[in-house]
Amino acid sequence: MKKDNKKVIYWLLTGCLLIFIMVIVGGITRLTHSGLSISNYKLISGTIPPMNETEWNAAFDLYKQYPEYQKINHQFTLEDFKDIYFWEWLHRVIGRFIGVVFIIPFVYFLIRKQLTKPTIKKSIILMLLGGFQGFLGWFMVKSGLIDRPDVSHYRLAMHLTAAFITFAYTFWVALDLIYPNKKQIDIKFRNLIRWGLAVLLLQIIYGAFVAGLDAGLLHNYWPLMSDRTLIHESVYIEQSPLIKNFVEGKSGVQFVHRYLAYIVVGLIVFIWYRGKRIKKNNIQSNSLNTLVIIVCIQFLLGIFTLIFRVPIVLGVLHQIVAFFLLGAMTFSLHRFSK
Structure with missing residues (x-):
């Protein structure tokens, strides 16, 4: 056999x-x-x-x-x-x-x-x-x-x-x-997807931090962390030294998770844009299109999950789509790898 x-x-x-x-x-x-x-x-x-x-x-x-x-x-x-x-x-x-x-x-x-x-x-x-x-x-x-x-x-x-x-x-x-049979077409593009995967994994880690600290139950506003009109974003200092606020403080952890989301979206949109400029087959093209669609859905789900103070349905959906996003990123990387 x-x-x-x-x-x-x-x-x-x-x-x-x-x-x-x-x-x-x-x-x-x-x-x-x-x-x-x-x-x-x-x-x-x-x-x-x-x-x-x-x-x-x-x-x-x-x-x-x-x-x-x-x-x-x-x-x-x-x-x-x-x-x-x-x-x-x-x-x-x-x-x-x-x-x-x-x-x-x-x-x-x-x-x-x-x-x-x-x-x-x-x-x-x-x-x-x-x-x-x-x-x-x-x-x-x-x-x-x-x-x-x-x-x-x-x-x-x-x-x-x-x-x-x-x-x-x-x-x-x-x-x-x-x-x-895999055919590598652009090493720089493959490495760009690798960076996207690394940042996505970091975002997943911070998503777990948010869940573990119940950090989604405060600052339930968007795009700012407060309902007040602010010129710039601020982080509520809870612990000393300052760095601990970004790994153990609820406000700091939510702050990082919020802004990493922008970076993830930006990176994936950039990957999609760069992908349009290189020669590729239909599977590769569809993988990038799927990737950018899923990350947009995930971004919107994150906003609504936060605004509504993490109801179980939205919280689970947010985790499910994160799973699909990782799967789409893995598939894209595989299709553009040697």
Whole structure:
């Protein structure tokens, strides 16, 4: 049987889809403040949720021992707890399912000798990324179980960014098999897209900072951060030294996320403009057109998400379109790479 065949491609694209679903559920988990509802980690037995009232009460009693219940949710009933438990449980189950979907077909393809050596190496990297992502998930949750009723926004950013990178790399490996012959036409243009991807990843990290600090719940105005008419933008100084305001202060983090959005849009529009001046095929042309359309949608979603103080629907949509934007950027880079 031919190596790196359609079955292998479908396997990789299925992995992309599952990571996408996991990121959506993860976004809902964050927005509903459900991430600390399961305070222990059981790889196998944790797949099955509480099945009766006794088990539910035991899970709820365990939750009561940690800061989130004691400092924030002390008024919760068992039914309230069940609501937040569901999203975190679903998020973890999908993570386990992704592991099964990656490992079992990989072993099957390996035994049947349906993978080339380069694809085997890339698949091993993918599984290492997946395992590291699972570790980061628990590492993130652990930060909210000691003395604070919330997870570290640094660890949240690591967890989310790792998920995006795992998706992008999985998609790239699939594209390598879908388009085995790549023709580089302009090194400078390829490098420009690389810069665009790097800035986009930085923006994703700051998006996680905003989510982790609930920084979207203040300065709910646009284009300025205040409803007052100001000659220039200002950042509310919260901490010293000044630089900490831009990585730990809510106002500073939102400030960076806002203005990085302008840079991302500007870079992608510039990539699209530069792309019009070089020779390219229809797939390459469509990839750039799609990229500029998605970034405009994402920019508008960001504005409305902020103005309406991050309702769950808009918050999740904003994260979904960020995922599509990364996918479009990855596809464009692949199509213009050697």
